[in-house]
Amino acid sequence: MNDDPVIRTVGLCKRYGGKLAIDHLDLEIARGSIHAIVGANGAGKSTLFRILLGFLPASSGEAFILGRDCRSLTPADRERIGFVNEEHTLPGWMSVDAVTAMQRRQYRHWNQDAFDETIGHYNVIGTQKVSQLSRGERAGFNLALTLAQQPELLVFDEPTLGLDVVAKRAFLETLLYSNATRNCTVVYCSHQMEEIERVADNLIIMERGALRNMSPPDDFRSRVAHWVADIPFRGPDLRLVPGLLEAQRLDGLYHYLVLDQGEAFADFLHACGARDIHHLPVSLDRAVNGFLAKHHATPRAA
Amino acid sequence: MARTQALPIQIATGDPRPIGRQIVDAVRMRIATGELRPGAQLPSVRGLAQQLTINPNTVAKAYAELTAEGWLESRQGLGLYVAEPRQRLSATERDRRMDEAIQSFVHEVVALDYPPERAMARLDKALTVLAKKTA
Numbered sequence: 001m002n003d004d005p006v007i008r009t010v011g012l013c014k015r016y017g018g019k020l021a022i023d024h025l026d027l028e029i030a031r032g033s034i035h036a037i038v039g040a041n042g043a044g045k046s047t048l049f050r051i052l053l054g055f056l057p058a059s060s061g062e063a064f065i066l067g068r069d070c071r072s073l074t075p076a077d078r079e080r081i082g083f084v085n086e087e088h089t090l091p092g093w094m095s096v097d098a099v100t101a102m103q104r105r106q107y108r109h110w111n112q113d114a115f116d117e118t119i120g121h122y123n124v125i126g127t128q129k130v131s132q133l134s135r136g137e138r139a140g141f142n143l144a145l146t147l148a149q150q151p152e153l154l155v156f157d158e159p160t161l162g163l164d165v166v167a168k169r170a171f172l173e174t175l176l177y178s179n180a181t182r183n184c185t186v187v188y189c190s191h192q193m194e195e196i197e198r199v200a201d202n203l204i205i206m207e208r209g210a211l212r213n214m215s216p217p218d219d220f221r222s223r224v225a226h227w228v229a230d231i232p233f234r235g236p237d238l239r240l241v242p243g244l245l246e247a248q249r250l251d252g253l254y255h256y257l258v259l260d261q262g263e264a265f266a267d268f269l270h271a272c273g274a275r276d277i278h279h280l281p282v283s284l285d286r287a288v289n290g291f292l293a294k295h296h297a298t299p300r301a302a
Numbered sequence: 303m304a305r306t307q308a309l310p311i312q313i314a315t316g317d318p319r320p321i322g323r324q325i326v327d328a329v330r331m332r333i334a335t336g337e338l339r340p341g342a343q344l345p346s347v348r349g350l351a352q353q354l355t356i357n358p359n360t361v362a363k364a365y366a367e368l369t370a371e372g373w374l375e376s377r378q379g380l381g382l383y384v385a386e387p388r389q390r391l392s393a394t395e396r397d398r399r400m401d402e403a404i405q406s407f408v409h410e411v412v413a414l415d416y417p418p419e420r421a422m423a424r425l426d427k428a429l430t431v432l433a434k435k436t437a
Contacts, residue, residue, distance in 0.1 A: 034357065169355060177352055194315040198356045218320040281318035 004067050006031050006153050006185045007052060012061035014047050014209070021047045023209035024061070029187055029202075034175075036200035036217075037189040040292050044209035045189040049157055053083055066153060079107050082151035082184075086158035088142040092131030096124055096141060107149040114180035115148035121170040136167025143171060147180040154181065156188035160195060172199060193285040207292065217284055224287035227256045227265055229274035236272045245290040257282070257290040306349075306381070307342040313354050321356055325364035333373055333384055344374065344382045 007029040014022040022044045029035050039045050050056035052065050054073045063070040068077045090099060104110045122140030124133060133141060139159065146154065160168045175181055176199060190196055196203065196217065203220050205213035213220055224245065229235075235254045238247050242265070246257035254274075258265055269277050282290070311328040313321050332338040344350070347365060351358035365382055368374045375385040411421050 033359070172355060173352070176355075176357060177348065197315045197321060201357060201359055218322070221320065283316045283318050284320075285316050 003031065005029055006066055007187065008064045009048075009052075010062045012048075012051065012063050013059045014044070014051060014056070015059040021209050022051070022058070022061075025206075025209060025211060027204075027211055029185075029204070031185050033201035034186040034199050035188070035202045035204055036196045037187065037204045037206060038191070038193075038196065038288055038292075039189070039206035042208075043206040045206055046157060047209075048206070049083075049155060049189070053081070053155070079109065079149055080152045082146035082149055082154045084139075084142050084146050084154070084156045084159050086161045088135070088138040090130045090138060090142060090145075092129065094130055095126065096128050096130065096133075097126035099130060099141075100126070100145065103145050103148065109150040111148050111150050111180065114150065114178070115144045117178060117180065118144035118147050118174050121174060122167070134167075136163045136170075139163055139167060139171060140174075143174060147174070147178065150180070151184060154184050154186045154188070156186070156190075158190055159188060160190070160192065168195075175199065193288055197284050203288075205288065205291065212291070221282065221284045221287045223260050224282050224290060225258055225261060225265070226280040226282050226286070227258065227269065228278040228280065229254045229256070229269045229272075230276040231269070231272055231274045233273055236268075242268060245294045257286075259291065305343065306345055307338060309338075309345050309350060309353075311354075313356065321354075322360050322364045322367075325350075325354075325361065326367050329364075329368055330373060333387075338384050340384050340386045342384045343380075344384070346381060 005028040007027065009025050009027045012022050012025040012027075013020060021042075025044075025048070027048075037045050037048075047056065051058050051063050052070050054070045057071065065073070066077065066080055068074075094102075100115070104112075119140060122137050122144075124137050124141055130138065130141070143159070160171050163171060172195065175186065200217055203213060203215060203217040204211065205220070230252075231254050235247075235249070238244060241247065241256060241258070243258040243261045244256060245259055246255075248255040256265075261268075263279075266277055266279065309329070309332070311325065311332070313324045313328075315321070317324065319327070329338070329344075338344075344365070345353065347358050347361045351361045354361075365374065369376060369382065372385055374382045376382055407425075411418075
């Protein structure tokens with residue numbers, strides 16, 4: 001077991017026309033546990049995955065996966081990486097058995113038990129054509145194929161997108177409790193905070209192609225706080241509110257969502273003339289949404 | 303033979319309390335109300351994680367906190383059990399709280415102008431009931 005990061009990028013950039021999809025990204029993802037990557041649409045997550053898997057060249061900078069340069073991955077490197085994309089793209093004209101047989105030939109470390117254990121959660125029959133499977137069944141089949149190759153690293157791009165509750169649960173159970181994933185590092189991106197709260201050991205937040213957070217989800221949550229204050233006169237100029245993520249005025253009370261302020265924020269509110277001050281913890285969902293909403297492009301207020 | 307006791311707790315995502323905190327609070331509450339008795343075995347880390355569909359590391363951290371606080375005790379190779387309540391406090395802390403309880407009792411009794419013998423008799427009766435409850 002080595003301690004090298006499973007993923008490492010140094011000054012990575014990817015330019016699409018005039019836009020930087022990945023902006024000088026320095027990222028290190030440690031081996032072990034489950035890492036969730038969160039970001040608004042267009043934060044660069046899918047572009048990052050494509051570069052990491054060698055499907056797309058970077059504009060500049062370096063990227064390594066399992067210690068190998070992403071530009072020159074060999075088949076032997078690739079069998080150590082399991083990739084599941086959101087579309088669960090598999091050849092629709094082939095039968096489940098035929099796809100399975102093909103994969104079994106491709107991968108030297110094929111583990112039939114891992115395949116059987118995973119596929120057992122789904123109602124998939126070998127003679128079915130892939131195109132006849134439901135989205136959830138295709139996801140399960142894809143996961144079974146990927147786990148059977150016994151990868152060290154699993155990379156998922158929105159794996160549960162569009163799955164119904166039953167299929168989603170089966171997917172998560174396999175991810176969390178299956179023997180096949182026990183020694184895997186999992187890196188996955190998702191928009192579903194409810195799911196991330198349940199599964200992620202580490203929360204990585206990307207914004208506009210750059211890294212914004214890398215910590216356990218609860219540590220991130222505790223950085224964000226919701227304050228409610230009764231300020232009899234006018235509230236402070238929003239540009240002066242420290243760490244402000246979101247401000248609202250509801251029923252005459254001022255609501256502030258702030259980052260990294262601690263109890264000292266009460267002093268700020270008192271200095272602004274606040275009378276009644278309440279400090280509320282926030283959910284992970286609220287913390288992440290507030291954080292991402294701050295820089296989300298919005299039309300200029302009229 | 304001790305068997306694993308069901309731990310019928312719920313967790314909610316989207317709550318301001320982290321999932322690990324919710325587990326710690328729920329277990330403490332169940333022990334405090336006597337729903338989980340000393341000596342009862344808790345579900346395994348993996349079992350509870352699966353029951354709640356959460357990461358086993360979250361359960362492991364919650365159990366570690368409960369163990370550090372003395373609510374649970376680990377028996378080598380067997381799992382986690384609800385600890386005897388007295389182990390939650392150090393000897394000095396217990397003495398301090400006992401002194402505090404006696405002081406406040408005495409002050410109340412003084413105010414009631416109750417003769418000490420009668421107070422003792424009543425106290426003795428109350429403690430006998432307590433002894434039966436915990437037996």
